[in-house]
Amino acid sequence: MAPDRMMRLPPDIATPALVVDRARLERNLKGMADRAAARGIRLRPHAKTHKTAEIGRLQLEMGAVGLTVATISEAEKFADAGVTDLFIAYPLWPSRQRLARLAALAERVSLRLGIESADAAARLGSLAVLASPPEILVEIDSGHHRTGVPPGGAGEVALAAAHAGLPLAGVFTFPGHSYAPGRREPAARDEAAALAAASSALAVAGAADGERSGGSTPTAAVPADPPPTELRPGVYVFNDAQQAELGVCGDDQIALAAAATVVSRRARDRFVLDSGSKVLGADAASWSTGFGRLLGWPGARIVAVSEHHATVVLPPGSPELVLGETVAAVPNHVCAAVNLADELLVIGDAEVIGTWRVMARGANT
Amino acid sequence: MAPDRMMRLPPDIATPALVVDRARLERNLKGMADRAAARGIRLRPHAKTHKTAEIGRLQLEMGAVGLTVATISEAEKFADAGVTDLFIAYPLWPSRQRLARLAALAERVSLRLGIESADAAARLGSLAVLASPPEILVEIDSGHHRTGVPPGGAGEVALAAAHAGLPLAGVFTFPGHSYAPGRREPAARDEAAALAAASSALAVAGAADGERSGGSTPTAAVPADPPPTELRPGVYVFNDAQQAELGVCGDDQIALAAAATVVSRRARDRFVLDSGSKVLGADAASWSTGFGRLLGWPGARIVAVSEHHATVVLPPGSPELVLGETVAAVPNHVCAAVNLADELLVIGDAEVIGTWRVMARGANT
Numbered sequence: 001m002a003p004d005r006m007m008r009l010p011p012d013i014a015t016p017a018l019v020v021d022r023a024r025l026e027r028n029l030k031g032m033a034d035r036a037a038a039r040g041i042r043l044r045p046h047a048k049t050h051k052t053a054e055i056g057r058l059q060l061e062m063g064a065v066g067l068t069v070a071t072i073s074e075a076e077k078f079a080d081a082g083v084t085d086l087f088i089a090y091p092l093w094p095s096r097q098r099l100a101r102l103a104a105l106a107e108r109v110s111l112r113l114g115i116e117s118a119d120a121a122a123r124l125g126s127l128a129v130l131a132s133p134p135e136i137l138v139e140i141d142s143g144h145h146r147t148g149v150p151p152g153g154a155g156e157v158a159l160a161a162a163h164a165g166l167p168l169a170g171v172f173t174f175p176g177h178s179y180a181p182g183r184r185e186p187a188a189r190d191e192a193a194a195l196a197a198a199s200s201a202l203a204v205a206g207a208a209d210g211e212r213s214g215g216s217t218p219t220a221a222v223p224a225d226p227p228p229t230e231l232r233p234g235v236y237v238f239n240d241a242q243q244a245e246l247g248v249c250g251d252d253q254i255a256l257a258a259a260a261t262v263v264s265r266r267a268r269d270r271f272v273l274d275s276g277s278k279v280l281g282a283d284a285a286s287w288s289t290g291f292g293r294l295l296g297w298p299g300a301r302i303v304a305v306s307e308h309h310a311t312v313v314l315p316p317g318s319p320e321l322v323l324g325e326t327v328a329a330v331p332n333h334v335c336a337a338v339n340l341a342d343e344l345l346v347i348g349d350a351e352v353i354g355t356w357r358v359m360a361r362g363a364n365t
Numbered sequence: 366m367a368p369d370r371m372m373r374l375p376p377d378i379a380t381p382a383l384v385v386d387r388a389r390l391e392r393n394l395k396g397m398a399d400r401a402a403a404r405g406i407r408l409r410p411h412a413k414t415h416k417t418a419e420i421g422r423l424q425l426e427m428g429a430v431g432l433t434v435a436t437i438s439e440a441e442k443f444a445d446a447g448v449t450d451l452f453i454a455y456p457l458w459p460s461r462q463r464l465a466r467l468a469a470l471a472e473r474v475s476l477r478l479g480i481e482s483a484d485a486a487a488r489l490g491s492l493a494v495l496a497s498p499p500e501i502l503v504e505i506d507s508g509h510h511r512t513g514v515p516p517g518g519a520g521e522v523a524l525a526a527a528h529a530g531l532p533l534a535g536v537f538t539f540p541g542h543s544y545a546p547g548r549r550e551p552a553a554r555d556e557a558a559a560l561a562a563a564s565s566a567l568a569v570a571g572a573a574d575g576e577r578s579g580g581s582t583p584t585a586a587v588p589a590d591p592p593p594t595e596l597r598p599g600v601y602v603f604n605d606a607q608q609a610e611l612g613v614c615g616d617d618q619i620a621l622a623a624a625a626t627v628v629s630r631r632a633r634d635r636f637v638l639d640s641g642s643k644v645l646g647a648d649a650a651s652w653s654t655g656f657g658r659l660l661g662w663p664g665a666r667i668v669a670v671s672e673h674h675a676t677v678v679l680p681p682g683s684p685e686l687v688l689g690e691t692v693a694a695v696p697n698h699v700c701a702a703v704n705l706a707d708e709l710l711v712i713g714d715a716e717v718i719g720t721w722r723v724m725a726r727g728a729n730t
Contacts, residue, residue, distance in 0.1 A: 264512045282647040
């Protein structure tokens with residue numbers, strides 16, 4: 001007898017397939033919206049996680065001021081879906097092609113762009129003549145050390161943007177170093193401090209006290225002083241094995257899983273599922289205890305993935321899996337899993353109640 | 366001045382995008398076809414790598430006896446594209462739904478199926494009544510320890526298949542343990558020995574001396590005694606950073622890369638590209654020196670990927686990359702990268718000469 005799986009899967013579902021528990025999704029959406037509202041912080045969720053029009057609309061209905069995206073093509077897809085306020089939180093390189101696409105976008109939606117260099121700012125100057133030019137946010141490195149300038153360097157980039165005639169909205173950061181055990185609180189402090197320092201540095205361009213946009217799912221719930229003015233969490237809509245591992249969510253807050261079939265029994269405690277890396281993704285942080293989990297099977301870990309195989313090891317004393325049964329495999333990193341799927345099956349009461357197209361899947365340019 | 370990049374990218378290409386060097390691809394295809402023919406071994410390339418009708422057709426034109434796929438939906442896509450001989454080299458669990466799809470497929474193409482359990486064999490019995498029932502190959506574990514029975518266990522599974530009335534074609538294995546430094550030769554020996562032992566074990570079901578289907582890109586070129594009767598390499602069409610690392614290919618045999626833009630300069634030797642894990646995939650073996658390479662920049666390594674960022678570190682003394690320039694990023698595992706893209710841009714003489722749809726992208730069921 002398998003233990004209760006909590007997320008009840010429809011019988012006879014064709015596996016592998018990504019399923020979304022509608023009730024859990026709505027609780028996750030509402031929880032984040034309520035917490036942001038209670039703190040007086042604007043919410044601009046990152047849509048790269050879900051890439052669906054339906055979830056974007058739910059986020060906006062619950063009070064989000066707009067959506068965040070990572071690429072111009074994601075912005076184009078969400079503009080097509082009727083979203084009117086978009087922030088491309090990425091240091092785009094403004095090639096001639098990209099400038100043309102950005103100009104077309106700025107005619108359709110209220111557009112914000114990230115930059116992190118004076119060179120990029122200068123090249124964006126051609127957009128300053130638009131009726132509604134995009135607003136600029138300078139990307140700050142708050143400790144993740146991926147992209148962004150040090151807080152003190154924000155002024156120089158902002159000056160270049162101002163010189164190019166572009167309106168400055170403020171500064172933004174992604175505190176990605178929050179993705180490690182025990183790092184949520186310190187990363188949230190780094191984030192708040194870096195945003196505050198960078199915001200002050202924008203005084204040189206006459207733009208102090210603008211937007212201080214931060215937020216990752218791990219830091220979004222952590223009080224910080226001064227708090228960001230805007231949060232951009234993405235993963236919280238679904239959560240995933242990484243968030244569970246970091247203590248950011250409980251198993252009952254995991255709203256997306258891959259319905260998978262047990263295709264091979266290797267030993268009492270070792271089985272293979274048909275949800276491999278082409279379904280779950282291959283993300284694994286140095287601190288990850290595997291490549292994913294099984295809902296309702298505490299202690300079970302996906303210890304290896306290849307393209308169409310996920311090898312599960314059960315903890316000592318666990319009941320066995322059964323050849324042919326369907327289980328709910330939780331990816332490590334849900335953004336990667338969603339981007340592999342063409343559609344999400346929405347489930348409620350162990351029935352498929354809808355199908356959402358991952359309409360911005362693969363929108364990387 | 367950047368060093369010569371060998372794979373010449375078209376100017377003004379919208380990045381990130383997967384590009385295929387047509388001349389290199391054809392050399393890779395012809396090289397494998399010629400080597401197999403010279404050894405008298407049938408070639409049944411694994412189409413999960415390229416997922417395109419065009420490359421499948423080239424493989425068949427060059428003498429492949431059919432194609433290998435990993436899933437029923439891949440088989441359906443290639444049948445739609447006109448391929449008439451397909452082997453699903455995967456231990457499918459024959460649910461009622463899958464049996465119906467397999468029956469429909471077997472009406473359209475010459476179909477071979479993998480199994481690794483007597484349970485699965487028994488359930489496939491309903492297909493025995495078809496005019497042309499699928500032929501069965503028993504999966505053997507030759508040392509990779511992912512799926513498949515020990516060679517000596519092949520007889521029991523074969524007996525169950527025979528009992529269910531299904532024709533037996535032989536045995537197959539994937540020597541995935543060849544994917545590690547110094548393991549090609551021993552893995553090829555394991556593969557040949559396991560296939561020979563398992564083939565003999567099929568005597569119990571009156572089916573000895575059938576197909577001995579093996580082959581991975583690393584082992585395909587390694588002589589073994591007795592050689593497999595059929596090879597199923599996949600990656601060789603493009604190669605990738607893993608194959609380069611394993612010494613299986615040279616840089617000039619890498620036929621696919623992600624055209625990527627340099628979007629951030631972190632230091633003299635550290636830059637960020639716009640081809641992240643949503644383009645390259647996140648695969649990294651324990652022995653990988655990174656998450657990918659740059660064509661024409663020997664010693665450069667992609668040391669980190671996030672969804673839209675690839676961080677490159679250049680070796681000491683290397684010329685710098687330039688903000689905004691386009692480079693050719695080579696994924697670790699090309700099958701994962703192709704499965705993230707909707708299309709491949711075919712290039713020749715630094716021009717886009719065609720666009721191939723990744724028509725079996727995401728075909729996981």
